[in-house]
Amino acid sequence: MTAGIGRAAADDAPSPGGRDTTSPGGHDAPSPGGHDTTSPGAHDTTSPGAHDTTSPGAHAPTAGSGATPGRAVLVVVDMQPVFADPGSPWAAPRFAEALPVVRSLAEAAGAERTVFTRFVAPERPTGAWVAYYADWPFALQPEDAPAYAVVPELADLAARAPVVTATTFGKWGPDLAAHVGPGDTMLLAGVSTDCCVLSTALAAADAGVAVRVVAQACAGADDAAHARALDAMRLYAPLADVIDATTARAVLATTPA
Numbered sequence: 001m002t003a004g005i006g007r008a009a010a011d012d013a014p015s016p017g018g019r020d021t022t023s024p025g026g027h028d029a030p031s032p033g034g035h036d037t038t039s040p041g042a043h044d045t046t047s048p049g050a051h052d053t054t055s056p057g058a059h060a061p062t063a064g065s066g067a068t069p070g071r072a073v074l075v076v077v078d079m080q081p082v083f084a085d086p087g088s089p090w091a092a093p094r095f096a097e098a099l100p101v102v103r104s105l106a107e108a109a110g111a112e113r114t115v116f117t118r119f120v121a122p123e124r125p126t127g128a129w130v131a132y133y134a135d136w137p138f139a140l141q142p143e144d145a146p147a148y149a150v151v152p153e154l155a156d157l158a159a160r161a162p163v164v165t166a167t168t169f170g171k172w173g174p175d176l177a178a179h180v181g182p183g184d185t186m187l188l189a190g191v192s193t194d195c196c197v198l199s200t201a202l203a204a205a206d207a208g209v210a211v212r213v214v215a216q217a218c219a220g221a222d223d224a225a226h227a228r229a230l231d232a233m234r235l236y237a238p239l240a241d242v243i244d245a246t247t248a249r250a251v252l253a254t255t256p257a
Helices: 004-012 095-109 129-135 152-158 193-206 223-234 245-254
Strands: 072-077 114-119 163-166 185-191 210-219 240-243
Touching: 072 095, 072 193, 072 245, 095 152, 095 185, 095 210, 095 245, 114 152, 114 193, 185 193, 185 245, 193 210, 193 223, 193 240, 210 223, 210 245, 223 240, 240 245
Parallel strands: 072 114, 072 185, 114 163, 185 210, 210 240
Antiparallel strands: none
16 A cells, blocks of 8 residues: 555655654555556556566566575565555556566465455554544445455455455564564565555564565555655665565575475
8 A cells, every 4th residue: 555654765765774753644644545646647657667666687686685594475465456446545556567466476475475464444543543544534444345355366365375454554563473484585565665565664674574575566656656665675675675576486486385
């Protein structure tokens, strides 16, 4: 999902030791799906391959670069209708482009090495989330609402894999950590690059997990936000870095199941 927290972190480009002082629930943040994207044509002005902002050989590490000797675990962040439906206020414009890449990686990883996450609204928002949901009242739906399910294109895979559900942008915590062991490498995919992916990546990296964000398997509020978030996560190398889908498949193929 996307929100101002992702934009702020990417724009400010914090150093690895810097403190992220952005409040996840700031009510002036853009929507988790990036309803404030640039002009309607802005996100598709680049060539079809431009969404993968890793330039060949420039930022994408070789397979296993910086990875730890444990398993590679694919974490699929918030691939849900509320972010996929073009009519949703929280839609991520390139969701449909990331979707087949996510599916192919999940199939390669298998259920035993894949974890899905879901964002859901709290039953009763508290703290800064009160103002946030005052701006987005449509999102105050039950966690079993269709909008918060895993998208149908991935539902069969999610049915066989663990699913972590949280009311926070970042998904790193005890529930996700239970599936990503010490020494594992976390391959991160999903939406939105500039919010939930970013929040999850940096928290996991801070906990000592080797995080590799698969650029082609993510979608942001727009191309610029996607690129800024990837650049921000590259600052945390070697704890976190950005790779392409080919490298991700190589990591899955060369690490224990």
